[in-house]
Amino acid sequence: MKVLIGYASGYGSTKSYAEIVGEELRGAGHEVDVVDAREAGELEGYDHVIIGGSLRAGNWLGHARKLAKRALKAGKANSVFICCMAATSDEGRRQLDEQTLPKLRSKLPELAWDQAGLFPGMRNMDQYGFPIRGIMRKMAEKAGDENPEEPKDYRDFELARRWARELAGKLA
Numbered sequence: 433m434k435v436l437i438g439y440a441s442g443y444g445s446t447k448s449y450a451e452i453v454g455e456e457l458r459g460a461g462h463e464v465d466v467v468d469a470r471e472a473g474e475l476e477g478y479d480h481v482i483i484g485g486s487l488r489a490g491n492w493l494g495h496a497r498k499l500a501k502r503a504l505k506a507g508k509a510n511s512v513f514i515c516c517m518a519a520t521s522d523e524g525r526r527q528l529d530e531q532t533l534p535k536l537r538s539k540l541p542e543l544a545w546d547q548a549g550l551f552p553g554m555r556n557m558d559q560y561g562f563p564i565r566g567i568m569r570k571m572a573e574k575a576g577d578e579n580p581e582e583p584k585d586y587r588d589f590e591l592a593r594r595w596a597r598e599l600a601g602k603l604a
């Protein structure tokens with residue numbers, strides 16, 4: 433199958449997951465293009481579109497939503513994944529299930545949210561400006577992090593590989 437993976441990533445976490453998912457799907461014999469969601473061209477030639485985006489204040493980054501709408505309009509089968517800090521803890525995952533996913537689903541009900549990959553992200557403290565550093569510090573404090581000022585990398589590539597392998601089987 434010919435698969436497009438379009439990612440929406442502010443600081444690189446979602447992009448790195450998109451590349452890993454692409455690697456696994458290629459390994460399973462699929463033809464895969466991995467692109468920034470803003471640069472995705474014509475969708476016509478693809479059998480399946482995967483949209484990956486990180487969370488900002490409980491919402492998917494805008495260009496993930498834009499690509500998703502294009503994929504739905506073009507009638508493409510789809511898969512989705514989310515990269516976020518909520519996926520780093522049990523309490524965060526509960527919040528994803530009870531609040532974030534229902535909200536995303538209400539906006540774009542035709543997306544495959546039931547099988548969404550939920551991948552833990554990074555706290556890129558050294559890359560944020562002043563207001564965002566404050567938001568991220570508060571988020572870390574709330575999650576009980578002992579060093580909320582420090583950058584932290586929670587990415588779990590094995591989780592993403594497992595998700596991609598399962599998907600690859602379904603695409604066969």
Ligand SMILES: Cc1cc2nc3c(=O)[nH]c(=O)nc-3n(C[C@H](O)[C@H](O)[C@H](O)COP(=O)(O)O)c2cc1C
Pocket residue numbers: 440441442443444445446447486487488489490491515516517518519552553554555556564567568
């Ligand atoms: C301004 C801002 C708001 C965020 N809001 C959320 C949020 O509501 N929920 C969450 O779980 N993570 C949130 N995050 C964490 C990001 O999703 C996480 O850092 C992710 O790794 C970013 O991925 P990216 O580099 O691909 O954009 C936020 C990050 C920033 C910078």
